Amino acid sequence: xxxxxxxxSALFLCALFSHTAHAWSDPILVTPDSASSKNSRVxxxxxxxxxxFFINTRNHIFPPEGWDVFHCKFSPRxxxxxxxxxxxxxxxxxYCCPSPAYGADRKLHVVxxxxxxxxxxxxxxxYYARLDVDGNIERSASRIIPGETIDFGETLLFExxxxxxxxxxxxxxxxxxxxxxxxxxxxxPKTLVFTMDPEPGSLSNLEACMDGLDQIxxxxxxxxxxxxxxxxxxSRVDNQxxxxxxxxxxxxxxxxxxxxKGHIISDxxxxxxxxxxxxxYGTAIQRYRKFDQSMTTIYDTVVVEEPLSGSDVGLGxxxxxxxxxxxxxxxxxxxxxxxxxxxxxxxxxxxxxxxxETITDNRDADFIDLCVNNNGMSAFTYTSPISGLPGGHxxxxxxxxxLSVMNxxxxxxxxxxxxxxxxNPTNDRPTFQINYPxxxxxxxxIINPAGRIVYDYGxxxxxGKRTYTLGQPLSSxxxxxxxxxxxxxxxxxLIQLK
Numbered sequence: 001x002x003x004x005x006x007x008x009s010a011l012f013l014c015a016l017f018s019h020t021a022h023a024w025s026d027p028i029l030v031t032p033d034s035a036s037s038k039n040s041r042v043x044x045x046x047x048x049x050x051x052x053f054f055i056n057t058r059n060h061i062f063p064p065e066g067w068d069v070f071h072c073k074f075s076p077r078x079x080x081x082x083x084x085x086x087x088x089x090x091x092x093x094x095y096c097c098p099s100p101a102y103g104a105d106r107k108l109h110v111v112x113x114x115x116x117x118x119x120x121x122x123x124x125x126x127y128y129a130r131l132d133v134d135g136n137i138e139r140s141a142s143r144i145i146p147g148e149t150i151d152f153g154e155t156l157l158f159e160x161x162x163x164x165x166x167x168x169x170x171x172x173x174x175x176x177x178x179x180x181x182x183x184x185x186x187x188x189p190k191t192l193v194f195t196m197d198p199e200p201g202s203l204s205n206l207e208a209c210m211d212g213l214d215q216i217x218x219x220x221x222x223x224x225x226x227x228x229x230x231x232x233x234x235s236r237v238d239n240q241x242x243x244x245x246x247x248x249x250x251x252x253x254x255x256x257x258x259x260x261k262g263h264i265i266s267d268x269x270x271x272x273x274x275x276x277x278x279x280x281y282g283t284a285i286q287r288y289r290k291f292d293q294s295m296t297t298i299y300d301t302v303v304v305e306e307p308l309s310g311s312d313v314g315l316g317x318x319x320x321x322x323x324x325x326x327x328x329x330x331x332x333x334x335x336x337x338x339x340x341x342x343x344x345x346x347x348x349x350x351x352x353x354x355x356x357e358t359i360t361d362n363r364d365a366d367f368i369d370l371c372v373n374n375n376g377m378s379a380f381t382y383t384s385p386i387s388g389l390p391g392g393h394x395x396x397x398x399x400x401x402x403l404s405v406m407n408x409x410x411x412x413x414x415x416x417x418x419x420x421x422x423x424n425p426t427n428d429r430p431t432f433q434i435n436y437p438x439x440x441x442x443x444x445x446i447i448n449p450a451g452r453i454v455y456d457y458g459x460x461x462x463x464g465k466r467t468y469t470l471g472q473p474l475s476s477x478x479x480x481x482x483x484x485x486x487x488x489x490x491x492x493x494l495i496q497l498k
Contacts, residue, residue: 024359027384027395028078033058036391038067039097040381044373045133046106046416049081050074052381053098053110054394059089066091069098069112073135076377076398087129088141090114099157101165104437107132109159109182111144111167113152123147126155126169130182142184145169153203158210160239168193168216168237173202175218177241191241193218194233200225203233211266214239219262219274224253232259232276234295248295250274256281260314263328267320267348268422268431268467271298275328277314284308286316286330288346299350304342306334315368321345322374324422324431325353329370329380332356339363343370343378343399347423360397367391374418376401417442417490419483425495431469432481432494439463445482446474446494454479 031037035058042052052074055067069088073081090096092114100110108131116123124147130139145167153170160166164187166179174195179188196203205221215238222233231253236245251259260277267273274289284307289300310333319327326346333339340361345354365382372378377400385392418435436442444457454474460466474496483490 024380024397024399025078027360027362027397028074030054030072030074030381030394030396031056031084032393034386036386036389037394038367038383038391040367040383040394040396041098041100041369042371042379042381042396043100043102043108044371044377044379045102045108047133048076048373048375048377049133050076050371050379050396051100051102051108051133051135052394052396053087053100055096055098055112056084057389057391059086066117067096069096069110069129069141071108071110071131071135073133074396076379082135085131085135085137087131087137088112088114088127091117091120097154099155099167101157101159103159103182104163105182107138107182109157109165111155111157111165113155113169114147115152116147121147124152126152126167126178128165128180128184139182139184144180144184144186145178145190154206156206156208158208158216160210160214161212162214162239164239166210166214166216166239168206168208168218170203170206170220173197175203175206175220175235177216177237179239179241188239188241191237193237193241193243194235194247196222201229205261207261207263209264209266209272211270211272212268213270215244215270217264217266217272219250219264219276221259221261222249228258229253229255230258232262245295250276250289251278260284261316263316263318265318265320265326267326268324268420268433269348271348273318273320273326273348275303275316275318275330277308284313286313286332288326288328288350290348290350301350303328303330303344304332304334304356308333309335310339315366316341317368317370319370319372319378320422321372321378322376322420323424324348324420325424327370327372327378329359329368332358339365341365341368341380341382343380347425349423349426349428351427353425359399362395364392365395374420417483417485417488419481419490419492421481421492421494424493425497427473427497429470429473430494430496431467432492433465433467434462434483435465436462436485437464440485442483442485444468446470447480447482449478449480 040054126145155169175193208218232250258279262276286303290298316330341359342356368382381396383392446455479494
């Protein structure tokens with residue numbers, strides 16, 4: 001273990017404060033041009049660099065005759081690494097919304113829906129492109145789903161365990177699924193999951209995640225009728241297009257109860273975590289819910305006690321960080337106070353690890369996205385308005401939790417060896433997952449601050465992922481999970497609570 005034992009005593013006091021955080025950075029400008037930009041989505045690659053995908057009108061006359069899809073790359077700390085690369089020139093009358101994924105092949109995959117205006121409306125559909133991590137286009141924009149109409153809504157992309165690409169999207173108030181590979185060969189054609197037809201109503205604000213079983217969990221706002229008759233609906237589909245759950249109401253279909261957009265993520269045990277706004281007769285509350293595969297609610301808690309107000313409440317996002325904890329971003333607007341965005345962190349047992357903290361007080365922030373990597377960096381991207389335009393500059397701000405600053409120090413050697421611990425902190429048996437796609441021999445140990453080995457799994461050959469769950473909880477304190485090979489050594493603190 002080279003110098004690991006020597007460092008542990010120094011790390012002990014630091015780990016006691018591991019879930020305090022640095023301040024969020026000042027906003028970093030992504031789009032310096034004066035054209036309108038929207039719908040930025042960001043993913044991290046294996047080096048920690050950020051890849052932004054967004055739409056922009058710089059090549060069109062205002063009012064916009066189309067929205068072009070762009071990509072650019074930044075270092076985590078805000079250094080621009082590539083110029084804007086245009087992936088497609090569209091004539092979409094509505095806002096395209098890129099959905100990117102960083103694949104196991106270390107390529108950037110992205111899809112978007114394009115509602116092409118007349119007379120070229122026959123070119124409407126869902127498009128796909130692929131780039132390398134330097135922003136070079138490896139596959140130009142190709143239409144994978146033809147458009148029979150121009151009523152395409154949100155389209156979301158997921159890579160499954162077989163490295164095939166899965167998409168879900170809204171079209172004509174229906175939810176659809178399809179699957180294809182990176183050559184654009186369709187594996188599962190367009191498949192209906194859920195539709196409002198022939199019932200009156202509509203679907204909007206699609207959000208989704210994929211779990212470890214290759215199932216896609218979808219949430220959407222469902223208008224079921226009547227005055228303000230919006231509830232939050234849920235569908236589940238496997239990676240063959242078979243609906244496991246066609247429709248399940250996550251919130252009741254009752255007059256006077258209105259729900260905002262729901263944001264969903266899956267944890268390492270394939271339970272689902274939902275952040276959503278629940279508005280009952282004008283009192284809006286930001287809530288956080290966990291439920292299992294049988295749709296049984298494990299807990300449903302209030303994120304902030306105060307009732308929220310304002311048209312923007314309900315916007316937000318949810319992510320799982322490298323420690324297996326739940327990170328939620330949400331709009332905070334209490335009784336007309338200026339809008340701010342906040343972040344809060346929970347363990348997967350519903351314990352609040354970090355209380356709500358301000359991300360940005362830009363009251364006009366819109367089109368937001370939260371992205372979290374395994375090294376504890378959280379990046380929050382949004383648009384800041386440009387006067388007179390229906391969009392603005394794309395900005396982002398970031399934060400690095402001190403727990404992950406320690407991890408960065410002791411994982412400085414480049415390696416594709418990865419370690420995740422969840423939940424962390426924990427008052428139960430912790431689980432840690434090792435990922436080594438390249439394959440080879442690794443050594444796994446758990447040691448205490450004094451340097452004594454309490455678990456030694458010895459040398460193992462690993463290619464892919466392996467998960468360990470301790471047979472019994474450790475005593476309270478700070479421990480260290482050490483994963484090493486000939487190229488690198490990862491030391492991640494593990495905090496055991498009573």
